[in-house]
Each structure stands twice: as structure tokens, then as C-alpha cells.
Amino acid sequence: MKRVLLTNDDGIFSEGIRALGRELARFAKLVVVAPDREQSATSHSLTLTRPLRMVEVEPGWYAVDGTPTDCVNLAVLWLLKSQRPDLVVSGINLGSNLGDDVTYSGTVSATFEASLLGIPSVALSQEIGVGTNFERSAKIAALWIEQLLVREDLPRQFLLNVNFPAEVPRGARVTRLGKRVYRQSVIEKEDPRGKKYYWIAGTPEWQDAPGTDHEAVRTGWISLTPLHLDLTDYSNLERVEALALGVPEEVLKLQS
Ligand code: MN
Numbered sequence: 252m253k254r255v256l257l258t259n260d261d262g263i264f265s266e267g268i269r270a271l272g273r274e275l276a277r278f279a280k281l282v283v284v285a286p287d288r289e290q291s292a293t294s295h296s297l298t299l300t301r302p303l304r305m306v307e308v309e310p311g312w313y314a315v316d317g318t319p320t321d322c323v324n325l326a327v328l329w330l331l332k333s334q335r336p337d338l339v340v341s342g343i344n345l346g347s348n349l350g351d352d353v354t355y356s357g358t359v360s361a362t363f364e365a366s367l368l369g370i371p372s373v374a375l376s377q378e379i380g381v382g383t384n385f386e387r388s389a390k391i392a393a394l395w396i397e398q399l400l401v402r403e404d405l406p407r408q409f410l411l412n413v414n415f416p417a418e419v420p421r422g423a424r425v426t427r428l429g430k431r432v433y434r435q436s437v438i439e440k441e442d443p444r445g446k447k448y449y450w451i452a453g454t455p456e457w458q459d460a461p462g463t464d465h466e467a468v469r470t471g472w473i474s475l476t477p478l479h480l481d482l483t484d485y486s487n488l489e490r491v492e493a494l495a496l497g498v499p500e501e502v503l504k505l506q507s
Contacts, residue, residue, distance in 0.1 A: 253338070253400040254279065255280070255281050255336060255339075255396070256326050256327065256336035256339045256365075257281060257282070257283045257284075257285070257340045258285045258361045259285050259342055259358060260293060260357025260360075260361065261286075261344060262287065263312060265345060266345070266385050268283065270386050270389035282330065283311060285315070286315055286317060286321075290319060291344075293318045293357040294354065295360035295363055295364070296318050296320060296360075297321060303315055303316060319357045320360055320361060327370065328368075337400060338370065338371050338396065339364075339373075341375065342374055342377075342413075344374075346379055347468060349414055349457075349464045349465045350431055350457065351428070353428065353478065356374075358375075359478070361374070362412075363410070365410070366408045366479070369407040371399070371407060371410070372410050373395070373411045373413060374410070374411070374413065375414075376412075377415045379417060381417060391473065395411075408479060412464070412474075412476045412477075413473065413475055418471055421471045422472060424474060424475065426475065427476060428478075430460070430463075432456045434453055434456075435451050436451075464476050
């Protein structure tokens, strides 16, 4: 039986991870290591300034007082160090993780961490709206995960970002990350003591370009986007070359 590590960023008691856990346990040796409370939008943060606690809340389900990235590390490098997982699964997140927003996402960052540790991974997110059904999405996710687990050709850095529409899906589409046109506005107010405070607000707007994850989910399709962690901008390598070559000898060789 293949081993699956399941985590999320909404906390170990969230509906999405429960539904997915039930499905995955049917065909995989499942270990769940997830935050003990909501850690959404924690991005790829790693806790290094305080100790972490890990409590087995029920057999095979471990709650950690840290981020999703902490959970993946504790699981892979400690709990499962002699029985490395074949796949890391993160979700199902309450809310979409589309386009530029994947950089904020704790759900997706757990799979970035899996990539860094050389384990294939799948991130799953559910749009919230009329028709949202974690049971349905968990069953579909489990079908794909079962197929991925038997593939011998899966690269260690394989990372699949999945987004389910709220309504009954029309099917699934392979997509690329969409672009956000605008998201935040900052609101300034005064507290009862007359001191200013700020609130980051605003609703996202998207370039609804064909072939993007956002367009797929908006039109009722499940979006499947393979991601990778190489952030190199190959189109700008040449532009940077001039900087690399432009430092005068005498400055390079300055001694303190
Ligand atoms: Mn979340």
C-alpha cells in the first residue's frame, strides 16, 4: 500500500481535510499531520523561533501548533523518516487558490515544501458558493490521487494544483496560472483612542484569459495546473548580464 501524507492550512478539524482523509484511507496508508488551528495565507512560512508541539488527536491524525510547512517537515523528517511518503496531499482548502494567489497560499506552500523535499504532491482547493460540496470534490480528488500513486514515471518535483468550482463541475481542464489585475485596497480608520489603523481589503479581479485556472473555475470546470518552483525569469537573463559584467575591477577588489 502506498503512503500518503495529508495536510492543509485550515486546521486538522476542517471539513475539507476530513472528507479527503476518509476517501484516501480507502486505498492508501494515510498519515495526517496538519495545523491545530487555521493557518490560511501563512504562505511558505517556517517556524524557527519557538518549539513545536505535535499531538496525536486520533490514530494517524497529528495536530501541530505551526504552519503547513512546519507540518510537512515534522512529518517527513521526523514522524515518517523511515517510511517516506509516496505523495503529499494538501487540502481540500476552504476557498480557491488560483493564479497569483498561490504565492500567499498555505495549502499550496505545503506542496512547495514537498517539492523541496523531493516528494510529488497535490494541492486541492474548493471554491465557496452555491453548490459547494466537499464530499463530491474529495471523491474526484481520490480518483486522481489513486491514479497518480500507481504511476512509476512521476517526477519527484511533480506538483499539481487543483481547484474545484462550487457548482457541479462540467469536467476537468488543464490550465495555466491566471493573473490578478487588482486585489487589495488599504482602508485607514481611527480606533477609539484616536490612533490610526489599517485594514487590507478589496475583492480580487482577474484577467479572464482563456486557458487560465481562474477562467476554468469561473465557467464551472475543475482546474488542474502543474506548478514548479523554478522562479528564474529566463527572459531577463540577458538584461542582468550587463549588471554582472559592469562592476569595475577596483570596486570588486575593495578591502575593508
Ligand atoms: Mn485555508
